[in-house]
Structures are given as structure tokens and as C-alpha cells.
């Protein structure tokens with residue numbers, strides 16, 4: 001009886017721009033100077049916003065926040081490839097994509113301040129709210145993609161999640177469904193290598209996330225997630241294939257979370273500073289800045305101006321957020337069940353009585 005190889009696989013990694021900002025011209029995606037400048041501005045705005053969020057939380061002016069510093073090349077680069085008619089289905093570590101897709105910064109602040117009323121997008125923006133439950137939203141993305149296909153829309157869905165989410169059953173169900181029904185969904189994994197304190201090698205025996213695509217019958221590619229051009233190139237291609245009816249794809253952006261998991265975490269307790277420093281050297285914003293300077297798209301004065309403009313925008317949004325009326329106490333109990341359960345109703349009524357001084 002012969003032994004034959006039924007399937008063999010290889011996983012490709014795409015890199016377009018190195019740490020010094022040198023690009024491989026044959027792989028460089030088509031992007032005008034204006035678009036590159038816009039990309040840079042959103043990435044800087046995201047970084048400035050992220051740093052401000054930490055300070056606000058430390059000063060007791062904000063509930064919590066899942067920081068994104070170091071991951072701007074990945075999620076901003078991916079969202080930048082979307083068209084207005086595409087949907088984005090995010091997790092919770094994509095601040096730059098929320099801003100890029102049109103969520104008002106003051107509403108984003110309101111949301112992380114614990115007020116659900118901040119969870120609003122301008123009319124017509126095709127984006128679902130943040131998904132704090134890890135991985136559940138990938139199923140929503142598959143369903144959205146299926147609906148779009150049935151309606152004959154020529155658009156696609158981009159869903160973003162961490163590598164930890166690929167250990168959830170929801171990932172498997174969503175990937176399988178999307179592949180079987182050839183839904184126009186791009187599964188975009190920000191592999192930042194840590195799921196809170198669990199490193200990737202304890203999370204999975206697969207040496208890449210990208211290779212997981214093989215088992216579902218869809219293409220899987222890894223990109224340097226700190227190289228915004230590689231991310232943009234891979235996601236644009238995958239979205240276009242999806243819009244054209246070629247089905248779903250998985251893209252793994254190999255990146256790193258250089259900050260704590262959230263403002264409630266202290267990453268120094270479970271990982272080495274040297275590892276973090278190594279990744280700081282690969283900073284996606286500095287890398288893009290180097291490319292732009294080498295190509296006459298940015299100078300020192302321009303760099304300062306972009307930074308200052310971002311600081312101004314964030315300060316304005318913080319002022320609007322802090323002038324907002326706090327939510328009514330009963331809001332705490334809304335938005336979980338369509339019809340409130342009796343125990344929750346009892347808790348709500350007790351809280352309201354206490355606040356009125358009756359208990």
C-alpha cells in the first residue's frame with residue numbers, strides 16, 4: 001500500500017518595509033502621498049490618544065482601557081484598507097480603527113468611562129461595537145458576511161481579534177462557517193504574543209496562527225504587523241478577493257503589545273523588560289516616519305505639527321467627554337437582557353432606593 005502525501009503546506013510571511021523605513025518597491029502597495037500622510041496622522045493620533053487614556057485612568061478620570069501602543073501598524077493598516085461599504089467587526093484593542101472608521105473620540109472616551117451611551121457610531125458607519133467577550137464577535141462577522149453574500153452586495157467584512165481568541169471554539173465555528181459558505185470575511189489576527197499573562201507558545205502548538213487557515217480550507221498569510229505597508233497590502237488583497245467572491249482568508253499580523261494588557265494589569269510581573277525593549281525598536285510609527293522622511297513626505301517640523309495637532313484633538317475630546325452628564329444609575333442594569341431578570345430588577349430598585357436616601 002503506498003503512502004501518499006495528500007496535503008502539504010507552506011506559510012508565507014510578507015514584509016514590505018524594514019525597520020529603517022526602506023521598502024521593497026516590487027511589493028509596495030499603491031498608495032498616494034496624501035494617503036500615506038493620512039495613514040501616518042491616524043497612527044500618531046492613535047498613539048497620542050492611547051497615552052492620554054493611561055494618564056486619565058491613573059488620575060481616576062476614566063474606568064479602564066485596553067491599550068494599543070505598538071499595534072497601530074496592524075489594526076490601523078488593516079482598517080485603512082476598508083471601503084465605506086465594508087463592515088468592520090472589532091474586538092477591543094483597535095482604538096485607531098474606531099477613530100478611523102468615524103467613531104467620535106468623545107464617545108469612545110465615554111464608552112471606556114463605563115457609559116454604554118458612548119457606544120454609538122455616526123449613521124451609516126458599518127462597524128459593530130467593541131466585543132469584550134473574547135472571540136464571540138467572529139461569529140457575528142461570519143453571519144454578516146453570509147448576509148452580504150445572500151443580498152448580492154459587493155462588499156466584505158473585516159474582523160479583528162487576538163491570538164488568544166484563536167483558542168476559543170468561536171474561532172473554529174466562524175472560520176468553518178465562513179469557508180463552507182464562502183463568506184466574504186477577512187479574519188485579521190493581531191498576534192501580539194500575549195493573551196494577558198499567557199504567551200503564545202503556551203496558547204498553541206501551531207508555530208504560526210496563519211497556518212490554522214489550512215484546516216478550514218482558506219488561505220492564511222503572516223505579515224510583519226509593525227510594517228503598515230505589508231499589513232495594508234495583504235488586507236487590501238484579501239478584501240478584494242472576498243468582494244469578488246473568492247471567499248474568506250486569515251491574516252496574522254505578527255506584532256507585540258508593548259504596554260500592559262489593560263490599565264488594570266502590570267505586565268512586569270510576567271515578562272522580561274528586554275523583550276519589550278526589543279519590540280519598541282520595531283515601532284510601527286517611527287518606521288513609517290523614517291520612510292516618509294527618506295521620501296520627502298515628512299520633515300522634523302511636519303512631525304512636530306502632526307503630533308501637536310493630535311494632542312489638540314485629544315484635549316478637545318477629553319473636554320467634551322468630561323462635560324457630559326453622567327449616566328442615570330439605572331443604566332448600569334440596561335443593555336444586558338432585552339427584558340431585565342427579576343434578581344437584577346431587585347438589585348436595580350435597591351440601588352435606586354439607596355441613592356434616594358431611603359435605605
Ligand SMILES: Cc1ncc(C[n+]2csc(CCOP(=O)(O)OP(=O)(O)O)c2C)c(N)n1
Nearest residue numbers: 093132133134162163164165192194195196
Ligand atoms: C470569553 C472570555 N473569556 C475570558 C475573558 C477575559 N479576557 C479578556 S482579554 C483576554 C485575553 C485575550 O487575548 P487575545 O485574544 O490574544 O487578545 P489581546 O488581549 O492580546 O489583544 C482574556 C482571557 C473574556 N473577556 N472573554
